[in-house]
Amino acid sequence: MTAATPSDQSPTRNRVSARVGSISESATLAVDAKAKALKAAGRPVIGFGAGEPDFPTPDYIVEAAVRACRDPKSHRYTPAGGLPELKAAIAEKTLRDSGYRVEPANVLVTNGGKQAIYEAFAAMLDPGDEVIVPAPYWTTYPESIKLAGGVPVPVVADETTGYRVTVEQLEAARTERTKVLLFVSPSNPTGAVYPREQVEAVGRWAAEHGLWVMTDEIYEHLVYGDAVFSSLPVVVPELADRCVVVNGVAKTYAMTGWRVGWVVGPKDVVKAATNLQSHATSNVSNVAQAAALAAVSGDLAAVDEMKTAFDRRRRTIVRMLNEIDGVVCPEPEGAFYAYPSVKALLGREIRGRRPADTVELAALILEEAEVAVVPGEAFGTPGYLRLSYALGDEDLAEGVSRLQKLLAEARD
Incomplete structure (x- = not known):
């Protein structure tokens, strides 16, 4: 039957x-x-x-993971938002590398940069909120925005401008529903790096209009020739309370498979994203976190x-x-x-x-x-x-x- x-x-x-x-x-x-x-x-x-x-991945990082495997503390649940010692080390690394002073409470450790991006957008966006996305863009950005209920609004730059958008283009794309600007320098997929004066111009435009900014700094150390990396909340400090920075160990330390990224942002946004992660995945692998701790605490050789x-x-x-x-x-x-x-x-x-x-x-x-x-x-x-x-x-x-x-x- x-x-x-x-x-x-x-x-x-x-x-x-x-x-x-x-x-x-x-x-x-x-x-x-x-x-x-x-x-x-x-x-x-x-x-x-x-x-x-x-x-x-450098040997000293791998050895840190091996030691963590043998430590019974690594075999148990740890705080969903990240090991306290890793969060403190990320705060120190952020000050060392970009001049941006934050506290461990401003940090959430995630399963790679992709989770950092999604959780940050999920914490910031309500259904229908628009996010200005300079294009060419990395494939994950618009999908994460849509998953979080937002609406990606592409603004296209081409090879004639070095793939860098202008404030005039951004302003033309802004509407009453615009809440967030995505800003990425150095860029995937183009390799474009915004000079400091353009970073400042973009940041001041966002601050003037009360926008939030998500900035992805995963390639901060990979700049060449005369190009110089500039961290947006450092260049425009008045924007820091509405700025979320995502980063990770994948590119700098050849650790793509280890899956450790992080969010740095205002405490209320970080707490909300941490609550989300506590239900989605809980803590990042303790072994991978130990490896990341060795990475961000070491030098840049x-x-x-x-x-x-x-x-x-x-x-x-x-x-x-x-x-x-x-x-x-x-x-x-x-x-x-x-x-x-x-x-x-x-x-x-x-x-x-x-x-x-x-x-x-x-x-x-x-x-x-x-x-x-x-x-x-x-x-x-x-x-x-x-x-x-x-x-x-x-x-x-x-x-x-x-x-x-x-x-x-x-x-x-």
Whole structure:
């Protein structure tokens, strides 16, 4: 005998909620997963997809984790908002690295930067609140805003301005529903770094209009040449009470897999986000927190070594990409991404196909050159490709050489 279908299981109901069903898969992780799957199948794929340093986590950090594994204290629940000693160390590190003085009570330790971003937006936004999002943007930002009930409002900058938005553009996007400005420097995916005077101008505009600001400082130590990182709440201190900073150990210390990030912000926002985390995940792994404590308490020798390699690769990839007819690649000033415009290649014939957009072009590149890149559609700006140069020098040169050979075949 077949049981009656309960009314709440009616076939007309969505099996997945509209809120979660509307969220897109992370394009960068999807490209990376596909590249790794092809490599596992024996294809010589070179992946420029994931923003992940190719260096191992420094030994002293790993050893701290090993000690924590053996300590019975690590085998138990700890405060949901983070180990007190790690929160204190993050406060000290924030003062040391950016000149921003905060207390441990201003800190929430999260499972990576993505959780920090979502929980901070969830703590700040009510349904319908608008967030101005400079584009090109990292794929996770708009999805986190939507999950938190907010409305992302993209403001697009292109290669002609170094991918930096102006105050005039921001003002044009502001409405009575605008509550938060997202500000990211150095930027993923473009590598753009805002000079101090532009940081100040943006911050003072936000303060003038009573806006909140979320600023992502995960790439603070990866700046090159004459570029200088400037922390917005330091440059515009009157904004500090409405500013939330997200950061983590992933990029600086080659710790992407350890999953430790943090929120620094006003105590009421941090407390609200901590309450959310207490129900969502509770504490971050104690072993990972011990590793993060060793990282933020140590010096920056490891990142200086990585930065030297990234700078070398940065100059190589920009030079090689600009040698391709139809490709325009500004020199990134920070992070470890190149973001070339390939608009001139769209619609041209390449091996019997005419890619109409950069999704199709990226697919063609993967199939024909066995090189994985991320299309600009994932970052809110079709017509571009993102290539991470956080991979070995030989793979980088070989991968871009394959691009040069393939794209040289483009015909009208």
